[in-house]
Amino acid sequence: MMTLWTASEIARATGGRATCEAQVDGISIDTRSIAKGDLFVALTAARDGHDFVRQALDQGAGAALVSRIPDGCSEADPLVIVEDVLEGLQNLGRAGRARAKAKVIAVTGSVGKTSTKEMLREVLKGQGKTHAAEASFNNHWGVPITLARLPADADFAVIEIGMNHPGEIAPLAKMARPHVAMITTVAAAHLEAFDDISGIAREKATIFEGLETGGACIVPLGLEVSDILLEAARVAGEVITFGADAQADYHLDKVSILGDTTVVEARARGESLLFKVQSPGRHFASNALGVIAACGALGCEQALIAMDLGRWLPPAGRGARERVLFDAFNPEMGIDLFDDAFNANPTSMGVALEMLAAQEPQDGVGRVKHGRRVAILGEMLELGADELSMHAGLARLPAMADVDVVHMVGNRMAALRDALPRAKRGEWYESADEMVARARHLVDAGDVVLVKGSKGSKVSRVVEALRKLGQPVSTEV
Structure with missing residues (x-):
């Protein structure tokens, strides 16, 4: 070594x-x-x-x-x-960045930072030696650790940058000094620390303050705050846009969720592009298109990047799918489990429920006989003064019409329980540990089950309890 x-x-x-x-x-x-x-x-x-x-x-x-x-x-x-040890670590990170020859991509956003970082890791390793942050090393100590670990001979580095409060992103971006800076999206997250979503957008846009001269800004179009992002990007460097907006340089034409796969039809600077991601979800399609745009800014071959995206699978807790068998001798006796229990806000809840709505349960194999789409939702944290209305608002999402039953964890989720039609109301508990004790009663063979919530809701404990009901079988291909 x-x-x-x-x-x-x-x-x-x-x-x-x-x-x-x-x-x-x-x-x-x-x-x-x-x-x-x-x-x-x-x-x-x-x-x-x-x-x-x-x-x-x-x-x-x-x-x-x-x-x-x-x-x-x-x-x-x-x-x-x-x-000072933290200051020393940050200086070591700066030194690691300074000696590296790598092209650096920095990623931030309210939703999808870690998944996008992992997509970039997957596709760039086919282009050269690639270094990326472990787990969610995206804060004041995680970013310098990632930079301090950066091998001097790496060709590419992917740095994830997060925030909870104003003023956190710019110093980390200036430390990372990216050649390409990407914002996945801006959504209602960490609103406790901001007046409104515009404040979140302005903070996210400070990632461009660290951009190297001649660098590129990858900006999502079609958001209510896209103009804020574009204004900051135009000052910093080349602007490349992506998303469902027809004016985007990298435009999503059609997204089809087919079982475990998301098939994407897009236009990349006017050229037709067809690719797939081996995980269901419109958000994965959007992030993947942003990845193609970012890699294009580095001079990578667009068709090769699109093809390599087909190998990517989401990290644990970020929407990964697995099969949990209740009977090792009968492959029909089990559930399909989507573990998305690492984080949540209204936007990411919406896309996760949309993914669940597109799944096909299996009838005739369980006690209920009718296969169901089951959502197990932990409360969403750090949403500020309107948090209860945001929880209740999940009941009005279009995808909720195709969800059969919703089980809920946390006091804030009581607002959703009260807003749901009685036919959809499942079990509600104040704590995840209370729900864990009821795990075997929440699901049945043939069900497709989504578990999602903020990390602090500890709904990941319910995921572990569901796994223990049987023998997990990976659906990776």
Whole structure:
């Protein structure tokens, strides 16, 4: 394995002092997942990372980034001592970006950041050595870790940038210095911290402030706030648009959901384009078209990128589909489960329910005999003063007409329960743990089941409970 950093290089990048020379192959902030040769970064959050430095070194860490010599350690240990560990990590990220030859794509958006980042990882690895953020490393420590992990010889890097409050995106974008910056969409998310969706759009648009000279801005058209995004993009660099709007450079003509597959007919700068994504959902189609636009800005072959999109599958908790068999000897006795339990806002709820509405349950195999489209929805968090009306508004979504039953978790979801027709009202519980105990009563063989909610609703625990009802079988192809 190629050495990522030496202790002396880290010291120079961070303005710190190395107690001795050492080599590291990776970056870690968690002793539970640290690998041999990692640099352990002693961040202070819920716990002080300095309390775990000795443990990290004993587990094989190559060195540690600290602001003092921790208990149990000495000058003989491989330490890089800085004034502030988070600032040191951010400086190391900047140094990682500065030495890299990679073309960098940065992605933000209210919905679809992680899925789009993973699409980009999948298609760009066919074009060259590609580095991308792990999981959702998109905040003030996640972005610098991703940049610090960036191999100097990578051809491409994909950086996910998120936010909860105003002023978070621009510093991370300036750290990443992307050649291409993409906004997937803007929706009602984190409204507790913003006056309205226009404020969210202005914050998202600050990603363009970090754009390298001559770079490209990938902007969704057809949103009520698209003009805000376009105004910021035009100042920063070349503007490339995508979406269902007829004026978009990359225009969605038709989206067809066929079982597990989304088939997309589009026009890319006037040329016809047909491709598919091996997962159902209009949002996946839109994000994939944005990916094609972003890769085109890097000079990648459009047809090859479109073809490679067919290999992509959503990450766990982001809409991945699996088969849960109740009877190992009868493949019909089971459910199709869509795990989309990582995040939720009104827009992403709408597209997930649209996907569920397009599925075909199987009749005649379960207790109910009639296969159902079942939605298990956890509450949506950080929506601000109108959160209850937004929850109740889900009942009015067109796709809800084709959903047979809705089970709900969380106090805010009581507003949806009261707004639903009685025939669609399933079970409601204040907590996910209460619903977990009822898991086997929520579904039946032949059902297609969507589980979606904000991470804080803990509805992912219901996903795990449903998996335990049988033997999960991947539907990947």
